[in-house]
Amino acid sequence: MAESEKKQSKQIAATSMMKKIMADHFLGLDQESKDGSRKIAWCTSVGPAELLHALGFDVYYPENHGAMLGATRMATELIPAANAMGYSPDICSYLTADIGAYVKGCTPLTKAYGIEKVPKADVLVYNTNQCRDVQDWFAYYAREWNVPLVGIHTHRNIQAVEDYHIADLVSQMKSMIPVLEEVSGVKFDIDRLREVVALSLECTKLWREVLECGAAVPAPLTFFDATIHMGPAVVLRGLPQAVEYYKILLAELKDRIANKVAAIEGEKHRIYWDGMPIWGKLRDLSNQFSSLKTNVVASTYCSSWIFDAFDPKSPFESMARAYTELFIVRDDSYKEAYMEAWIKKFSIDGIIFHDAKTCPNNSNSRYMMPQRMRDRLNLPVLVVNGDLNDLRCYSEEQAKTNIEAFVEQLDEKVG
Numbered sequence: 001m002a003e004s005e006k007k008q009s010k011q012i013a014a015t016s017m018m019k020k021i022m023a024d025h026f027l028g029l030d031q032e033s034k035d036g037s038r039k040i041a042w043c044t045s046v047g048p049a050e051l052l053h054a055l056g057f058d059v060y061y062p063e064n065h066g067a068m069l070g071a072t073r074m075a076t077e078l079i080p081a082a083n084a085m086g087y088s089p090d091i092c093s094y095l096t097a098d099i100g101a102y103v104k105g106c107t108p109l110t111k112a113y114g115i116e117k118v119p120k121a122d123v124l125v126y127n128t129n130q131c132r133d134v135q136d137w138f139a140y141y142a143r144e145w146n147v148p149l150v151g152i153h154t155h156r157n158i159q160a161v162e163d164y165h166i167a168d169l170v171s172q173m174k175s176m177i178p179v180l181e182e183v184s185g186v187k188f189d190i191d192r193l194r195e196v197v198a199l200s201l202e203c204t205k206l207w208r209e210v211l212e213c214g215a216a217v218p219a220p221l222t223f224f225d226a227t228i229h230m231g232p233a234v235v236l237r238g239l240p241q242a243v244e245y246y247k248i249l250l251a252e253l254k255d256r257i258a259n260k261v262a263a264i265e266g267e268k269h270r271i272y273w274d275g276m277p278i279w280g281k282l283r284d285l286s287n288q289f290s291s292l293k294t295n296v297v298a299s300t301y302c303s304s305w306i307f308d309a310f311d312p313k314s315p316f317e318s319m320a321r322a323y324t325e326l327f328i329v330r331d332d333s334y335k336e337a338y339m340e341a342w343i344k345k346f347s348i349d350g351i352i353f354h355d356a357k358t359c360p361n362n363s364n365s366r367y368m369m370p371q372r373m374r375d376r377l378n379l380p381v382l383v384v385n386g387d388l389n390d391l392r393c394y395s396e397e398q399a400k401t402n403i404e405a406f407v408e409q410l411d412e413k414v415g
C-alpha cells in the first residue's frame with residue numbers, strides 16, 4: 001500500500017488520561033515493590049481481583065505485561081529464551097514471552113515508564129477459567145521466588161452456569177483467605193469486599209456502555225481502540241480510577257455519536273472479530289481496515305471484561321458467577337448464541353476468526369464454528385492464522401491479501 005493511501009482511524013482524546021492512570025498504576029507497583037510498603041499479588045486477568053483488593057494487596061496482571069511484550073514486538077525475540085528452558089513454542093506465547101523477558105532481564109515497562117523490572121509477587125493467584133497455562137505460568141514464579149501460589153479451578157466448556165458450579169467456586173475462594181490474610185497481614189472484612197465489588201460493577205457497566213457505542217452507525221470507535229482502552233477494565237477494576245476514566249471516555253464517545261463522528265471516515269462495512277488481538281500488528285491491521293473503509297466494531301475479546309453478575313449484596317456468589325459466565329468458559333452452543341446476539345446488535349456484515357497458534361482457548365475456529373456461523377447468519381467468514389504474540393506464526397502478506405479479498409466479497413454483497 002502506498003504511503004498516501006494509508007488511513008488512520010480518528011484518535012480518541014481520552015487516551016492521554018488513560019496513559020496517565022496506567023502509568024500511575026505501574027509506578028505505584030514499582031515503588032511498593034522497592035520499599036515493601038504494600039504487598040503485591042499477581043492475578044490472572046479474569047481472576048478474583050476483588051478479593052485481593054479487599055485484602056489490601058496491590059494487584060499486578062502478568063497477561064497485561066504479556067500483551068505489552070506483544071504490542072512492542074519484543075515478544076518474538078524473547079520467546080526462544082523460554083523455549084530453550086523447556087517451555088514449548090506451542091504453549092501460550094504470553095507465558096513464553098513473559099518468562100523469556102524475565103530470564104533475559106528486560107521489560108517494556110522500562111521504555112514506557114523507566115521501570116527496571118516487573119514487581120515481585122508476594123503471592124500468586126490464578127483462576128483456570130481461561131486456561132491451564134496461567135497455573136503453569138504462575139508456578140514458575142512461585143518456584144523462582146519461593147512465594148505462595150493459590151488458585152481457583154473453574155468448570156470449563158459448560159453450557160449453563162449451575163448452582164453447584166457456584167457453590168464449589170465460592171468454597172474455593174473462601175479457602176484461599178487464610179493464606180492471603182497471612183501474606184497481606186490484613187484481616188478479611190466482608191464490607192470491604194462489598195465496596196470493591198461495587199466498584200467493579202460500576203466499571204463493568206461503563207465498559208459495556210463504551211463497547212456498545214460501537215453499535216452506532218457509523219461507529220465512534222474500533223476494535224483496535226477498544227484493545228487499548230480496555231486497560232483500566234483489566235488492571236484497575238475494583239478501583240475508583242477505572243470508574244472515573246470510563247465516565248470520561250463514554251462522554252466522548254456519546255458526543256461522537258450525537259455528531260455522527262465516525263472512527264473510520266466513510267465507514268462501509270462492519271466486522272466482528274473473534275479471538276485474540278495480534279498485538280504486534282494492531283497498528284498495521286487498524287490502518288488496513290481504515291483504508292478499506294471497514295470497521296471492526298465488535299469483538300469477543302474486548303467484551304470478555306464485562307461482568308454483569310457482580311453484586312455487592314452477595315460478593316462471593318456474584319464473583320463466582322461473573323468469572324464463570326465468561327465466553328471462554330462456555331461450550332460452542334452458548335458461544336454461537338452469544339456471538340449471534342452481538343452480531344445482530346452491531347449490524348455486522350462479516351466475521352473474522354483469528355486462529356491464534358498458541359492459544360487454543362481463545363481460538364474458536366477449530367471445531368467448525370466459522371462454517372456454522374456462516375450458515376446460521378448467512379454472513380461471510382474469514383479465518384486469519386496468526387498468534388497473539390509470536391509473529392513467527394503470522395504471515396503478514398497472506399493475512400493482508402485474505403482481508404482484502406474478504407472486503408471485496410463484502411463490497412460485492414452490497415452491490
Ligand code: SF4
Binds near residue numbers: 094359360
Ligand atoms: S487464554 Fe490463551 S492467551 Fe490467555 S493466558 Fe491462556 S493460553 Fe495465554
